[in-house]
Amino acid sequence: MPDIPVTTQPTDRRIGFLATALKGRLTELGEQAAERILAPSGTVAYRRLVPIEELRASCRAHLAFTLSSLTGRHGAAPATATALRRAGQGVPLPAVIAAYHAGGRMLLEELTAEARNAGHHGLEALPDGAARLLGLIETGANEITAAYRHASGAATGQVGSxxxxxxxxxxxxxxxxxxxxxxxxxxxxxxxxxxxxxxxxxxxxxxxxxxxxxxxxxxxxxxxxxxxxxxxxxxxxxxxxxxxxxxxxxxxxxxxxxxxxxxxxxxxxxxxxxxxxxxxxxxxxxxxxxxxxxxxxxLVADSPDVAARMARSVLGALLDLPAEQRTMLIGTLTAWYAASGSTEKASRALHCHANTVRQRLRRIHALTGRTVTDPVGTAELYAALQSLRTLPPSALR
Incomplete structure (x- = not known):
């Protein structure tokens, strides 16, 4: 890889250059990671339980996620899917973690080599890049552990611990x-x-x-x-x-x-x-x-008795109207709030003229003593509407 071209670039950009270069070798690195996991000194369980092509694909997915994270692009982490798959295959958790760390060590070695090839500015970025990589590996290992253990516990059907x-x-x-x-x-x-x-x-x-x-x-x-x-x-x-x-x-x-x-x-x-x-x-x-x-x-649901009393106090005579009139006025007020206080928008939602909405709001004022132009009045009316929506009709009698 040639030297990083701009000497004044911040460390984040330099790390990104290194990670991008490694992403260009994703297939090769996936092969290397799989070989590391399956090596004689590696994990026996993987050689017995995980098909080689599946392992290579998994290695590529983890490498792609980690390298993308180093460039600042965060996608969906594959750690949980891997944990669930390995748990289902019967691979012991220590073997899963050992394989994950084997791939992580391989990637750290490759990042170090890439930094050396990049020259002075690559080496300057290496300490921060290595620290971030190790942090990503630690987070991934924790996610694998949590997901694997959860899958193992869920498989037993345990509920209500x-x-x-x-x-x-x-x-x-x-x-x-x-x-x-x-x-x-x-x-x-x-x-x-x-x-x-x-x-x-x-x-x-x-x-x-x-x-x-x-x-x-x-x-x-x-x-x-x-x-x-x-x-x-x-x-x-x-x-x-x-x-x-x-x-x-x-x-x-x-x-x-x-x-x-x-x-x-x-x-x-x-x-x-x-x-x-x-x-x-x-x-x-x-x-x-x-x-x-x-x-x-x-809050209304938490104190239904207080909410019912508040709604009755605020809406007063409006609640005593015949059902058709009461429903019309409450519907108008609800539409006005849903329209963020716009009479024009409320009228379109109600399929009536804006002046009709204004007339109904004036009638609500006459019945309740509260107007939507007053901050306190409109807050009380809105709270009363929440009570009507949440509480059963019998609570307001």
Whole structure:
């Protein structure tokens, strides 16, 4: 490889040049990694259980992901898929990790050689490049371990681990207890977590856990109070978005999702907020509902008696109108909020003239004493609408 052309380029760019050069040799490097794994001093289990072409393809996938990450392009990590495949083939976890590290060592050697070939500026970038590569290898090994252990636990059909119950009910509070629970559930002790709840339970929990594991997302599940509740390790914001995408694409039921949290000690709060998100969800709305997307509705669901009293106080005489008139005015107010306060947009959604919307809003003002032009009044009207949507009609009588 020629010397890196621009001497003033930052280290990130120099590392990118080295990684890009190695990506051009991906097929060759995949062969080398497979040979390293299958060498006499390598892992016996791979020689017995993993077809050679499959191993080569897996090596290429891991190398491509790692080198792309070094260039700043982050795709879907293959670590979890590899772990699930090897667990299904009966390859022991230590052998999987040994093979992964063998490929990692080979790549580090090649990165070092490429830096030397690149000259002075390549060698300057090598320490940072090697450090980043080792970090990626460590992260990948951790992901493989978590996914493999989760797959092994799910295969036994274990649901409702006592460790998960202790996290959800707050029994596990000390650092030692939290460590024990994380180890028993084969989840990280720290990082980023969310709680999911589904209603009604969608069959065996391991099936849902495996579905998430196939996308690189580790989780543990239990049945609690008629709901299926899961503690999910999302690691970072990108993984959280991937979780939501997976659920939205595959959801046949409704899911409530808690805000993300960083300590397992927050599991009881996470479970409560996930249940509130589910309770506040509109049955005709999205299948996956995050508490953070509608915290006001969650508060309504958390205190239905107070919410009912507030709605009755705010809407007053409007609730006593004949059903047809009441439905018309509430529908108009709902459309106005959905249109972000635009009378014109609300009129189009309602298939009526904008002046008709204005007349109805004036009537709402006359009935409730609150106008949508007043910040306090419009906030109270919106909160009352959330109560109407969430609470059963009998609660407002």
């Amino acid at each position: 006592p460790a998960l119950a202790e996290l959800f009910d707050g029994t596990a509070r000390t650092t030692e207890a939290l460590w024990r629970a994380a180890d028993a559930l084969r989840l990280p002790y720290d990082g980023l977590f969310v709680v999911l709840v589904a209603d009604p339970p969608p069959g065996p929990a391991p099936e849902l856990g495996n579905r998430l594991a196939a996308h690189g997302i580790a989780s543990a599940w239990s049945h609690t109070a008629g709901l299926l509740a899961g503690l999910v390790s999302v690691r970072d914001q990108r993984t959280l978005e991937r979780l939501l995408t997976v659920l939205q694409r595959q959801a046949t039921l409704r899911y409530g999702v808690s805000p993300a949290f960083t300590s397992l000690a927050e599991c009881p709060t996470g479970l409560r907020l996930a249940r509130l998100a589910l309770a506040a969800a509109d049955t005709a709305g999205p299948r996956v509902v995050r508490f953070d997307d509608g915290p006001l509705a969650g």
